[in-house]
Amino acid sequence: MNMSLTKSRRPWMNEAVATFGFIQRNYYLSKRYFWWELVWLVYTTANAMSIGFIGVAVDQSSGNGANGRVTTFLLIGALVWSYLSMLFDALSETVSWERWEGTIEYTFMAPASRATHLIGSSVYAVLYGIVRTAVMFVAISFFFDLEVQNANYAGALVVLFACSISLVGFGMCAAVMPLLSPEKGQQVTFIFGSALLLVSGVYYSIDVLPGWMQALAKFSPVTYALRGIRAALLDGASMSTLWGSIWPLLIIGVILIPLGLHVFSIGETYAKRTGRLKRSG
Amino acid sequence: MSDFALDAISIKKSFKKKRGEFHPALKSVSLRINRGEVVGILGPNGSGKSTLVRVVSTLVIPDAGSVTIFGIDALREPRKVQRMINRVSVEASFFKKLSAYENLIYGAKLYGVTTSEAKPRIGQILESIGFDMKRASEPMEHLSRGMQQKIALARALLTSPMLMLLDEPTTGLDPRSKRDVQEVVRKIRSDHDASILLCTHDMGEAEELCDRIGIILNGEIIALDSPDGLKRSYQTTGAIPTLEEVFMLATGTSIDEADAEQEDDQ
Numbered sequence: 001m002n003m004s005l006t007k008s009r010r011p012w013m014n015e016a017v018a019t020f021g022f023i024q025r026n027y028y029l030s031k032r033y034f035w036w037e038l039v040w041l042v043y044t045t046a047n048a049m050s051i052g053f054i055g056v057a058v059d060q061s062s063g064n065g066a067n068g069r070v071t072t073f074l075l076i077g078a079l080v081w082s083y084l085s086m087l088f089d090a091l092s093e094t095v096s097w098e099r100w101e102g103t104i105e106y107t108f109m110a111p112a113s114r115a116t117h118l119i120g121s122s123v124y125a126v127l128y129g130i131v132r133t134a135v136m137f138v139a140i141s142f143f144f145d146l147e148v149q150n151a152n153y154a155g156a157l158v159v160l161f162a163c164s165i166s167l168v169g170f171g172m173c174a175a176v177m178p179l180l181s182p183e184k185g186q187q188v189t190f191i192f193g194s195a196l197l198l199v200s201g202v203y204y205s206i207d208v209l210p211g212w213m214q215a216l217a218k219f220s221p222v223t224y225a226l227r228g229i230r231a232a233l234l235d236g237a238s239m240s241t242l243w244g245s246i247w248p249l250l251i252i253g254v255i256l257i258p259l260g261l262h263v264f265s266i267g268e269t270y271a272k273r274t275g276r277l278k279r280s281g
Numbered sequence: 282m283s284d285f286a287l288d289a290i291s292i293k294k295s296f297k298k299k300r301g302e303f304h305p306a307l308k309s310v311s312l313r314i315n316r317g318e319v320v321g322i323l324g325p326n327g328s329g330k331s332t333l334v335r336v337v338s339t340l341v342i343p344d345a346g347s348v349t350i351f352g353i354d355a356l357r358e359p360r361k362v363q364r365m366i367n368r369v370s371v372e373a374s375f376f377k378k379l380s381a382y383e384n385l386i387y388g389a390k391l392y393g394v395t396t397s398e399a400k401p402r403i404g405q406i407l408e409s410i411g412f413d414m415k416r417a418s419e420p421m422e423h424l425s426r427g428m429q430q431k432i433a434l435a436r437a438l439l440t441s442p443m444l445m446l447l448d449e450p451t452t453g454l455d456p457r458s459k460r461d462v463q464e465v466v467r468k469i470r471s472d473h474d475a476s477i478l479l480c481t482h483d484m485g486e487a488e489e490l491c492d493r494i495g496i497i498l499n500g501e502i503i504a505l506d507s508p509d510g511l512k513r514s515y516q517t518t519g520a521i522p523t524l525e526e527v528f529m530l531a532t533g534t535s536i537d538e539a540d541a542e543q544e545d546d547q
Contacts, residue, residue: 025379105335275332
Protein backbone atom coordinates (compact mmCIF):
# COMPACT_ATOMS: atom_id res chain seq x y z
CA MET A 1 0.00 0.00 0.00
CA ASN A 2 1.31 3.43 -0.94
CA MET A 3 2.03 5.41 2.21
CA SER A 4 4.26 7.90 0.44
CA LEU A 5 1.43 10.25 -0.46
CA THR A 6 0.95 11.49 3.08
CA LYS A 7 4.19 10.59 4.81
CA SER A 8 6.97 12.02 2.66
CA ARG A 9 5.82 15.60 2.95
CA ARG A 10 6.71 17.99 5.75
CA PRO A 11 3.93 18.54 8.31
CA TRP A 12 3.44 22.21 7.41
CA MET A 13 2.93 21.24 3.76
CA ASN A 14 0.21 18.76 4.77
CA GLU A 15 -1.43 21.57 6.74
CA ALA A 16 -1.18 23.89 3.72
CA VAL A 17 -2.85 21.24 1.52
CA ALA A 18 -5.59 20.79 4.14
CA THR A 19 -6.09 24.58 4.41
CA PHE A 20 -6.66 24.70 0.69
CA GLY A 21 -9.00 21.72 1.11
CA PHE A 22 -11.24 23.72 3.45
CA ILE A 23 -11.20 26.74 1.11
CA GLN A 24 -12.02 24.56 -1.91
CA ARG A 25 -14.76 22.66 -0.05
CA ASN A 26 -16.48 25.89 0.93
CA TYR A 27 -16.19 27.17 -2.64
CA TYR A 28 -17.81 23.95 -3.91
CA LEU A 29 -20.57 24.36 -1.33
CA SER A 30 -21.23 27.99 -2.34
CA LYS A 31 -21.51 26.81 -5.94
CA ARG A 32 -23.95 24.02 -5.04
CA TYR A 33 -26.04 26.34 -2.89
CA PHE A 34 -25.85 29.10 -5.53
CA TRP A 35 -29.58 29.91 -5.49
CA TRP A 36 -29.62 30.19 -1.71
CA GLU A 37 -26.58 32.46 -1.88
CA LEU A 38 -28.36 34.60 -4.46
CA VAL A 39 -31.50 34.83 -2.33
CA TRP A 40 -29.41 35.85 0.67
CA LEU A 41 -27.55 38.46 -1.40
CA VAL A 42 -30.82 39.96 -2.64
CA TYR A 43 -32.20 39.99 0.91
CA THR A 44 -29.16 41.71 2.44
CA THR A 45 -28.94 44.19 -0.43
CA ALA A 46 -32.63 45.08 -0.05
CA ASN A 47 -32.11 45.38 3.69
CA ALA A 48 -29.13 47.74 3.20
CA MET A 49 -31.12 49.78 0.67
CA SER A 50 -34.09 50.16 3.00
CA ILE A 51 -31.69 51.47 5.65
CA GLY A 52 -30.22 53.78 3.00
CA PHE A 53 -33.67 55.20 2.29
CA ILE A 54 -34.14 55.94 5.99
CA GLY A 55 -30.97 58.01 5.60
CA VAL A 56 -32.40 59.79 2.56
CA ALA A 57 -35.53 60.66 4.54
CA VAL A 58 -33.44 62.02 7.42
CA ASP A 59 -31.21 64.00 5.07
CA GLN A 60 -34.22 65.52 3.33
CA SER A 61 -36.04 66.38 6.55
CA SER A 62 -32.93 67.97 8.03
CA GLY A 63 -32.39 70.07 4.94
CA ASN A 64 -29.07 68.50 3.92
CA GLY A 65 -30.39 67.55 0.50
CA ALA A 66 -31.06 64.05 -0.82
CA ASN A 67 -28.47 61.27 -0.40
CA GLY A 68 -26.20 63.22 1.89
CA ARG A 69 -23.98 62.37 4.81
CA VAL A 70 -26.52 60.46 6.92
CA THR A 71 -27.39 58.21 3.98
CA THR A 72 -23.72 57.39 3.38
CA PHE A 73 -23.12 56.93 7.12
CA LEU A 74 -25.98 54.40 7.32
CA LEU A 75 -25.05 52.58 4.11
CA ILE A 76 -21.45 52.17 5.25
CA GLY A 77 -22.82 50.67 8.48
CA ALA A 78 -25.13 48.33 6.57
CA LEU A 79 -22.41 47.15 4.17
CA VAL A 80 -19.70 46.73 6.78
CA TRP A 81 -22.08 44.92 9.12
CA SER A 82 -23.22 42.66 6.27
CA TYR A 83 -19.58 41.68 5.65
CA LEU A 84 -18.50 41.36 9.27
CA SER A 85 -21.61 39.52 10.43
CA MET A 86 -21.18 37.05 7.54
CA LEU A 87 -17.58 36.50 8.59
CA PHE A 88 -18.59 36.01 12.22
CA ASP A 89 -21.44 33.65 11.27
CA ALA A 90 -19.22 31.60 8.95
CA LEU A 91 -16.79 30.98 11.80
CA SER A 92 -19.29 30.53 14.59
CA GLU A 93 -21.34 28.09 12.49
CA THR A 94 -18.35 25.92 11.54
CA VAL A 95 -19.26 23.21 14.04
CA SER A 96 -23.06 23.36 13.77
CA TRP A 97 -22.88 23.24 10.02
CA GLU A 98 -20.67 20.12 9.98
CA ARG A 99 -22.95 18.57 12.56
CA TRP A 100 -25.94 19.24 10.32
CA GLU A 101 -24.18 17.79 7.28
CA GLY A 102 -23.10 14.75 9.35
CA THR A 103 -19.40 15.24 8.56
CA ILE A 104 -18.22 16.45 11.95
CA GLU A 105 -16.67 13.16 13.04
CA TYR A 106 -14.89 12.71 9.72
CA THR A 107 -13.39 16.20 9.92
CA PHE A 108 -12.38 15.88 13.57
CA MET A 109 -10.65 12.52 13.12
CA ALA A 110 -8.58 13.79 10.19
CA PRO A 111 -4.94 14.74 10.89
CA ALA A 112 -5.46 18.40 9.93
CA SER A 113 -4.99 20.72 12.93
CA ARG A 114 -7.88 22.73 14.28
CA ALA A 115 -6.02 25.94 13.40
CA THR A 116 -5.93 24.72 9.79
CA HIS A 117 -9.65 23.93 9.95
CA LEU A 118 -10.64 27.32 11.34
CA ILE A 119 -8.17 29.40 9.34
CA GLY A 120 -9.11 27.61 6.09
CA SER A 121 -12.78 28.39 6.78
CA SER A 122 -11.87 32.01 7.64
CA VAL A 123 -9.86 32.62 4.48
CA TYR A 124 -12.77 31.50 2.32
CA ALA A 125 -15.23 33.58 4.34
CA VAL A 126 -13.04 36.70 3.91
CA LEU A 127 -12.66 36.17 0.14
CA TYR A 128 -16.33 35.36 -0.35
CA GLY A 129 -17.39 38.24 1.91
CA ILE A 130 -15.30 40.77 -0.04
CA VAL A 131 -16.81 39.67 -3.37
CA ARG A 132 -20.31 39.67 -1.93
CA THR A 133 -19.93 43.10 -0.33
CA ALA A 134 -18.42 44.52 -3.53
CA VAL A 135 -21.48 43.28 -5.48
CA MET A 136 -23.76 44.89 -2.87
CA PHE A 137 -21.79 48.15 -3.05
CA VAL A 138 -22.10 48.30 -6.84
CA ALA A 139 -25.85 47.51 -6.69
CA ILE A 140 -26.45 50.14 -4.03
CA SER A 141 -24.44 52.80 -5.82
CA PHE A 142 -27.03 52.72 -8.64
CA PHE A 143 -29.69 53.94 -6.23
CA PHE A 144 -27.85 56.41 -4.02
CA ASP A 145 -25.46 59.29 -4.58
CA LEU A 146 -22.94 58.36 -1.96
CA GLU A 147 -20.94 61.08 -0.26
CA VAL A 148 -17.59 59.47 -1.12
CA GLN A 149 -15.91 62.06 -3.35
CA ASN A 150 -12.87 62.33 -1.06
CA ALA A 151 -12.85 58.66 -0.04
CA ASN A 152 -9.61 56.92 0.87
CA TYR A 153 -10.61 53.45 -0.44
CA ALA A 154 -7.21 51.88 0.23
CA GLY A 155 -7.35 53.06 3.84
CA ALA A 156 -10.87 51.67 4.23
CA LEU A 157 -9.71 48.29 2.91
CA VAL A 158 -6.78 48.22 5.34
CA VAL A 159 -9.16 48.88 8.25
CA LEU A 160 -11.55 46.22 6.95
CA PHE A 161 -8.70 43.72 6.68
CA ALA A 162 -7.51 44.48 10.22
CA CYS A 163 -11.07 44.04 11.47
CA SER A 164 -11.40 40.74 9.60
CA ILE A 165 -8.47 39.40 11.65
CA SER A 166 -10.05 40.34 14.96
CA LEU A 167 -13.51 39.11 13.86
CA VAL A 168 -11.97 35.75 12.94
CA GLY A 169 -10.65 35.52 16.51
CA PHE A 170 -14.06 36.51 17.86
CA GLY A 171 -15.75 33.91 15.63
CA MET A 172 -13.32 31.20 16.81
CA CYS A 173 -14.24 31.92 20.43
CA ALA A 174 -17.94 31.73 19.51
CA ALA A 175 -17.49 28.54 17.42
CA VAL A 176 -16.77 26.56 20.56
CA MET A 177 -20.33 27.01 21.86
CA PRO A 178 -21.96 24.34 19.62
CA LEU A 179 -19.20 21.95 20.75
CA LEU A 180 -20.11 22.51 24.39
CA SER A 181 -23.84 22.28 23.79
CA PRO A 182 -25.08 20.75 20.52
CA GLU A 183 -28.65 21.86 21.24
CA LYS A 184 -28.20 25.40 22.53
CA GLY A 185 -24.67 26.40 21.53
CA GLN A 186 -25.56 27.98 18.20
CA GLN A 187 -28.26 30.11 19.82
CA VAL A 188 -25.64 31.53 22.18
CA THR A 189 -23.55 32.65 19.20
CA PHE A 190 -26.58 34.60 17.94
CA ILE A 191 -26.51 36.49 21.24
CA PHE A 192 -22.81 37.32 20.65
CA GLY A 193 -23.67 38.56 17.15
CA SER A 194 -26.61 40.66 18.28
CA ALA A 195 -24.51 42.19 21.09
CA LEU A 196 -21.91 43.27 18.52
CA LEU A 197 -24.66 44.83 16.40
CA LEU A 198 -26.13 46.67 19.37
CA VAL A 199 -23.04 48.23 20.92
CA SER A 200 -20.76 48.83 17.93
CA GLY A 201 -22.55 51.81 16.37
CA VAL A 202 -23.51 50.12 13.12
CA TYR A 203 -26.42 52.50 12.44
CA TYR A 204 -25.74 55.28 14.97
CA SER A 205 -22.87 56.90 16.74
CA ILE A 206 -21.95 55.08 19.94
CA ASP A 207 -22.24 58.45 21.73
CA VAL A 208 -26.01 57.94 21.89
CA LEU A 209 -25.65 54.69 23.86
CA PRO A 210 -25.98 54.47 27.66
CA GLY A 211 -22.64 54.67 29.44
CA TRP A 212 -22.36 50.94 30.16
CA MET A 213 -22.98 50.12 26.49
CA GLN A 214 -20.34 52.63 25.44
CA ALA A 215 -17.94 50.82 27.76
CA LEU A 216 -18.80 47.51 26.04
CA ALA A 217 -18.34 49.13 22.62
CA LYS A 218 -14.64 49.61 23.42
CA PHE A 219 -14.21 45.82 23.38
CA SER A 220 -15.97 45.32 20.05
CA PRO A 221 -13.72 45.24 16.96
CA VAL A 222 -16.70 46.38 14.87
CA THR A 223 -16.66 49.75 16.69
CA TYR A 224 -13.11 50.50 15.52
CA ALA A 225 -13.76 49.14 12.04
CA LEU A 226 -16.79 51.38 11.52
CA ARG A 227 -15.04 54.42 12.96
CA GLY A 228 -12.06 53.90 10.66
CA ILE A 229 -13.99 53.00 7.51
CA ARG A 230 -16.38 55.94 7.95
CA ALA A 231 -13.47 58.30 8.44
CA ALA A 232 -11.76 56.88 5.33
CA LEU A 233 -14.84 56.97 3.08
CA LEU A 234 -16.68 60.05 4.32
CA ASP A 235 -13.73 62.30 5.19
CA GLY A 236 -10.89 60.75 3.19
CA ALA A 237 -8.85 60.28 6.40
CA SER A 238 -5.17 59.54 5.86
CA MET A 239 -3.45 56.33 7.00
CA SER A 240 -1.89 58.14 9.95
CA THR A 241 -5.36 59.21 11.12
CA LEU A 242 -6.73 55.71 10.49
CA TRP A 243 -3.96 54.16 12.56
CA GLY A 244 -5.98 55.12 15.65
CA SER A 245 -8.61 52.60 14.52
CA ILE A 246 -6.21 50.02 13.10
CA TRP A 247 -4.00 49.37 16.12
CA PRO A 248 -6.86 48.42 18.48
CA LEU A 249 -8.10 45.99 15.79
CA LEU A 250 -4.67 44.40 15.47
CA ILE A 251 -4.33 44.09 19.24
CA ILE A 252 -7.79 42.51 19.53
CA GLY A 253 -6.85 40.10 16.70
CA VAL A 254 -3.49 39.21 18.23
CA ILE A 255 -5.26 38.42 21.52
CA LEU A 256 -8.40 36.76 20.17
CA ILE A 257 -6.99 34.40 17.51
CA PRO A 258 -4.67 32.47 19.87
CA LEU A 259 -7.35 32.71 22.57
CA GLY A 260 -9.99 31.41 20.14
CA LEU A 261 -7.79 28.47 19.12
CA HIS A 262 -7.03 27.68 22.76
CA VAL A 263 -10.68 27.90 23.79
CA PHE A 264 -11.65 25.74 20.82
CA SER A 265 -9.05 23.15 21.78
CA ILE A 266 -10.45 23.02 25.34
CA GLY A 267 -13.96 22.69 23.90
CA GLU A 268 -12.86 19.90 21.56
CA THR A 269 -11.30 17.94 24.44
CA TYR A 270 -14.49 18.42 26.47
CA ALA A 271 -16.62 17.20 23.53
CA LYS A 272 -14.37 14.15 23.13
CA ARG A 273 -14.61 13.35 26.84
CA THR A 274 -18.38 13.66 26.92
CA GLY A 275 -19.08 12.06 23.53
CA ARG A 276 -20.68 15.20 22.10
CA LEU A 277 -19.07 15.01 18.68
CA LYS A 278 -21.30 12.19 17.50
CA ARG A 279 -24.64 13.87 18.05
CA SER A 280 -26.10 15.25 14.88
CA GLY A 281 -28.51 17.58 16.77
CA MET B 282 7.20 -0.22 14.49
CA SER B 283 5.03 -2.43 16.70
CA ASP B 284 3.67 -5.70 15.34
CA PHE B 285 0.30 -4.78 16.72
CA ALA B 286 -1.85 -2.62 14.49
CA LEU B 287 -4.00 -1.92 17.55
CA ASP B 288 -3.25 -2.55 21.18
CA ALA B 289 -6.11 -1.37 23.38
CA ILE B 290 -5.69 -2.15 27.06
CA SER B 291 -8.40 -1.93 29.74
CA ILE B 292 -10.45 0.78 28.05
CA LYS B 293 -13.20 2.19 30.25
CA LYS B 294 -15.72 4.79 29.16
CA SER B 295 -18.92 6.03 30.76
CA PHE B 296 -21.30 8.66 29.47
CA LYS B 297 -23.46 10.90 31.59
CA LYS B 298 -27.15 10.37 31.00
CA LYS B 299 -29.97 12.64 32.04
CA ARG B 300 -30.58 12.93 35.79
CA GLY B 301 -26.85 12.65 36.50
CA GLU B 302 -26.61 8.88 36.02
CA PHE B 303 -23.57 7.40 34.29
CA HIS B 304 -23.93 4.68 31.70
CA PRO B 305 -20.84 2.48 31.31
CA ALA B 306 -20.33 2.08 27.54
CA LEU B 307 -17.02 0.20 27.82
CA LYS B 308 -16.00 -1.79 30.91
CA SER B 309 -12.30 -2.51 30.77
CA VAL B 310 -12.11 -3.61 27.13
CA SER B 311 -8.80 -4.98 25.84
CA LEU B 312 -8.22 -5.83 22.20
CA ARG B 313 -5.18 -6.52 20.07
CA ILE B 314 -5.11 -6.62 16.29
CA ASN B 315 -2.04 -8.00 14.59
CA ARG B 316 -0.57 -6.36 11.51
CA GLY B 317 -2.60 -7.41 8.45
CA GLU B 318 -5.29 -9.08 10.57
CA VAL B 319 -9.05 -8.58 10.23
CA VAL B 320 -10.82 -8.67 13.59
CA GLY B 321 -14.58 -8.51 13.82
CA ILE B 322 -16.57 -7.29 16.80
CA LEU B 323 -20.04 -8.74 16.99
CA GLY B 324 -22.62 -7.22 19.25
CA PRO B 325 -26.14 -5.85 19.40
CA ASN B 326 -26.97 -2.14 19.27
CA GLY B 327 -25.70 -0.30 22.33
CA SER B 328 -23.18 -2.99 23.26
CA GLY B 329 -20.19 -0.63 22.93
CA LYS B 330 -18.98 -1.39 19.39
CA SER B 331 -19.20 2.16 18.10
CA THR B 332 -17.76 3.64 21.30
CA LEU B 333 -14.77 1.33 20.91
CA VAL B 334 -14.30 2.49 17.30
CA ARG B 335 -14.64 6.13 18.36
CA VAL B 336 -12.01 5.67 21.07
CA VAL B 337 -9.61 4.08 18.58
CA SER B 338 -10.30 6.80 16.02
CA THR B 339 -9.48 9.56 18.60
CA LEU B 340 -13.06 10.89 18.62
CA VAL B 341 -13.74 9.85 22.22
CA ILE B 342 -11.23 10.14 25.08
CA PRO B 343 -11.53 7.13 27.39
CA ASP B 344 -11.84 7.46 31.17
CA ALA B 345 -9.09 4.88 31.66
CA GLY B 346 -6.85 2.56 29.67
CA SER B 347 -4.45 3.00 26.79
CA VAL B 348 -4.67 2.76 23.01
CA THR B 349 -1.65 2.39 20.78
CA ILE B 350 -1.73 2.16 17.00
CA PHE B 351 1.42 0.60 15.54
CA GLY B 352 3.15 1.47 18.81
CA ILE B 353 2.05 5.13 18.88
CA ASP B 354 -0.02 6.32 21.84
CA ALA B 355 -3.34 7.52 20.42
CA LEU B 356 -4.12 9.63 23.48
CA ARG B 357 -0.78 11.46 23.57
CA GLU B 358 -0.12 11.74 19.85
CA PRO B 359 -3.52 11.72 18.18
CA ARG B 360 -2.30 13.58 15.07
CA LYS B 361 0.26 10.88 14.24
CA VAL B 362 -2.31 8.16 14.79
CA GLN B 363 -4.95 9.95 12.70
CA ARG B 364 -2.59 9.81 9.74
CA MET B 365 -2.48 5.99 10.01
CA ILE B 366 -6.19 5.29 10.34
CA ASN B 367 -9.43 5.90 8.55
CA ARG B 368 -12.97 4.98 9.35
CA VAL B 369 -16.12 4.04 7.50
CA SER B 370 -19.22 4.33 9.65
CA VAL B 371 -22.82 3.26 9.30
CA GLU B 372 -23.90 6.84 8.48
CA ALA B 373 -22.65 8.30 5.22
CA SER B 374 -20.55 11.24 6.46
CA PHE B 375 -20.57 13.34 3.32
CA PHE B 376 -21.51 16.79 2.16
CA LYS B 377 -24.74 15.75 0.51
CA LYS B 378 -24.83 18.48 -2.12
CA LEU B 379 -21.24 17.92 -3.21
CA SER B 380 -20.43 15.26 -5.77
CA ALA B 381 -18.69 12.02 -4.90
CA TYR B 382 -15.57 13.35 -6.62
CA GLU B 383 -15.63 16.64 -4.68
CA ASN B 384 -16.09 14.78 -1.41
CA LEU B 385 -13.17 12.49 -2.27
CA ILE B 386 -10.90 15.40 -3.15
CA TYR B 387 -11.83 17.16 0.10
CA GLY B 388 -11.28 13.96 2.13
CA ALA B 389 -7.87 13.46 0.50
CA LYS B 390 -6.76 17.04 1.21
CA LEU B 391 -7.57 16.68 4.90
CA TYR B 392 -4.86 14.02 4.93
CA GLY B 393 -2.41 16.16 2.95
CA VAL B 394 -3.02 14.48 -0.43
CA THR B 395 -3.14 17.04 -3.25
CA THR B 396 -5.62 16.99 -6.13
CA SER B 397 -2.94 15.94 -8.62
CA GLU B 398 -1.96 13.02 -6.38
CA ALA B 399 -5.52 12.04 -5.58
CA LYS B 400 -6.98 12.26 -9.09
CA PRO B 401 -5.35 9.15 -10.62
CA ARG B 402 -5.87 7.19 -7.41
CA ILE B 403 -9.57 8.05 -7.35
CA GLY B 404 -9.89 6.58 -10.84
CA GLN B 405 -8.02 3.41 -9.86
CA ILE B 406 -9.89 2.91 -6.60
CA LEU B 407 -13.34 3.56 -8.04
CA GLU B 408 -12.62 1.17 -10.88
CA SER B 409 -11.34 -1.50 -8.51
CA ILE B 410 -14.48 -1.32 -6.37
CA GLY B 411 -16.79 -1.35 -9.37
CA PHE B 412 -18.08 2.21 -9.12
CA ASP B 413 -19.18 3.81 -12.38
CA MET B 414 -16.90 6.85 -12.85
CA LYS B 415 -19.66 8.67 -14.73
CA ARG B 416 -21.62 8.90 -11.51
CA ALA B 417 -18.72 10.40 -9.57
CA SER B 418 -19.79 13.88 -10.62
CA GLU B 419 -23.31 13.46 -9.23
CA PRO B 420 -24.23 14.92 -5.83
CA MET B 421 -23.98 12.34 -3.06
CA GLU B 422 -27.68 12.73 -2.29
CA HIS B 423 -28.48 11.28 -5.73
CA LEU B 424 -26.57 8.05 -5.01
CA SER B 425 -28.00 4.96 -3.34
CA ARG B 426 -26.83 4.07 0.19
CA GLY B 427 -24.83 1.19 -1.23
CA MET B 428 -23.03 3.51 -3.64
CA GLN B 429 -22.43 6.01 -0.85
CA GLN B 430 -20.81 3.29 1.25
CA LYS B 431 -18.58 2.38 -1.68
CA ILE B 432 -17.52 6.03 -1.89
CA ALA B 433 -16.90 5.99 1.87
CA LEU B 434 -14.61 2.99 1.43
CA ALA B 435 -12.88 4.68 -1.52
CA ARG B 436 -12.36 7.82 0.58
CA ALA B 437 -10.75 5.74 3.30
CA LEU B 438 -8.50 3.90 0.82
CA LEU B 439 -7.43 7.17 -0.78
CA THR B 440 -5.49 8.11 2.36
CA SER B 441 -3.70 4.73 2.47
CA PRO B 442 -4.64 3.84 6.05
CA MET B 443 -2.67 1.17 7.88
CA LEU B 444 -5.63 0.45 10.16
CA MET B 445 -9.17 0.64 8.79
CA LEU B 446 -12.07 0.98 11.18
CA LEU B 447 -15.29 -0.30 9.63
CA ASP B 448 -18.23 0.46 11.88
CA GLU B 449 -21.22 -1.48 10.53
CA PRO B 450 -20.48 -0.59 6.91
CA THR B 451 -23.28 -2.81 5.58
CA THR B 452 -26.03 -2.09 8.11
CA GLY B 453 -29.23 -0.96 6.43
CA LEU B 454 -28.11 -1.86 2.91
CA ASP B 455 -30.20 -3.97 0.56
CA PRO B 456 -28.84 -7.50 -0.01
CA ARG B 457 -27.15 -6.66 -3.30
CA SER B 458 -25.44 -3.52 -2.01
CA LYS B 459 -24.41 -5.47 1.07
CA ARG B 460 -22.74 -8.11 -1.10
CA ASP B 461 -21.01 -5.40 -3.15
CA VAL B 462 -19.64 -3.65 -0.06
CA GLN B 463 -18.51 -6.97 1.44
CA GLU B 464 -16.73 -7.69 -1.84
CA VAL B 465 -14.89 -4.36 -1.53
CA VAL B 466 -13.81 -5.26 2.02
CA ARG B 467 -12.59 -8.63 0.71
CA LYS B 468 -10.58 -6.80 -1.95
CA ILE B 469 -9.08 -4.43 0.60
CA ARG B 470 -8.07 -7.50 2.56
CA SER B 471 -6.44 -9.23 -0.37
CA ASP B 472 -4.92 -6.27 -2.26
CA HIS B 473 -3.87 -3.90 0.52
CA ASP B 474 -1.66 -4.33 3.54
CA ALA B 475 -4.28 -2.86 5.87
CA SER B 476 -5.34 -4.22 9.23
CA ILE B 477 -9.09 -4.01 9.79
CA LEU B 478 -11.38 -3.66 12.79
CA LEU B 479 -14.88 -4.57 11.56
CA CYS B 480 -17.85 -3.95 13.83
CA THR B 481 -21.02 -5.63 12.71
CA HIS B 482 -24.07 -7.47 13.84
CA ASP B 483 -24.12 -9.62 10.75
CA MET B 484 -22.89 -13.11 11.70
CA GLY B 485 -22.27 -14.25 8.12
CA GLU B 486 -20.26 -11.11 7.35
CA ALA B 487 -18.11 -11.57 10.44
CA GLU B 488 -17.50 -15.24 9.75
CA GLU B 489 -16.64 -14.70 6.12
CA LEU B 490 -14.40 -11.65 6.43
CA CYS B 491 -12.64 -11.93 9.79
CA ASP B 492 -9.60 -13.82 11.06
CA ARG B 493 -10.84 -13.46 14.63
CA ILE B 494 -14.19 -12.47 16.07
CA GLY B 495 -14.93 -10.87 19.42
CA ILE B 496 -18.37 -10.85 20.99
CA ILE B 497 -19.17 -7.66 22.88
CA LEU B 498 -22.08 -7.29 25.25
CA ASN B 499 -22.84 -4.47 27.69
CA GLY B 500 -19.42 -2.94 27.15
CA GLU B 501 -17.41 -6.12 27.67
CA ILE B 502 -15.73 -8.44 25.19
CA ILE B 503 -16.92 -11.80 26.47
CA ALA B 504 -15.31 -14.01 23.82
CA LEU B 505 -12.55 -13.54 21.24
CA ASP B 506 -11.18 -16.21 18.92
CA SER B 507 -11.09 -17.37 15.31
CA PRO B 508 -14.54 -18.34 13.95
CA ASP B 509 -13.61 -22.03 14.24
CA GLY B 510 -12.05 -21.50 17.66
CA LEU B 511 -15.23 -19.84 18.92
CA LYS B 512 -17.36 -22.67 17.59
CA ARG B 513 -15.12 -25.29 19.18
CA SER B 514 -15.10 -23.59 22.55
CA TYR B 515 -18.92 -23.39 22.62
CA GLN B 516 -19.44 -26.93 21.28
CA THR B 517 -21.44 -28.82 23.91
CA THR B 518 -22.73 -31.79 21.92
CA GLY B 519 -21.33 -33.55 18.87
CA ALA B 520 -22.57 -30.97 16.37
CA ILE B 521 -20.46 -27.88 15.72
CA PRO B 522 -22.59 -24.80 16.53
CA THR B 523 -23.15 -22.02 14.04
CA LEU B 524 -21.83 -18.55 14.88
CA GLU B 525 -25.39 -17.52 15.68
CA GLU B 526 -25.63 -20.37 18.20
CA VAL B 527 -22.23 -19.38 19.62
CA PHE B 528 -23.57 -15.84 20.10
CA MET B 529 -26.67 -17.18 21.90
CA LEU B 530 -24.59 -19.47 24.12
CA ALA B 531 -22.16 -16.68 24.97
CA THR B 532 -24.75 -13.98 25.63
CA GLY B 533 -27.86 -15.95 26.56
CA THR B 534 -29.81 -14.14 23.83
CA SER B 535 -29.98 -13.79 20.08
CA ILE B 536 -28.61 -10.63 18.51
CA ASP B 537 -32.10 -9.56 17.37
CA GLU B 538 -33.53 -10.01 20.88
CA ALA B 539 -30.60 -8.07 22.34
CA ASP B 540 -31.24 -5.28 19.81
CA ALA B 541 -34.92 -5.21 20.75
CA GLU B 542 -34.06 -5.06 24.47
CA GLN B 543 -31.69 -2.19 23.83
CA GLU B 544 -34.38 -0.29 21.93
CA ASP B 545 -36.84 -0.84 24.82
CA ASP B 546 -34.26 0.53 27.27
CA GLN B 547 -33.83 3.65 25.17
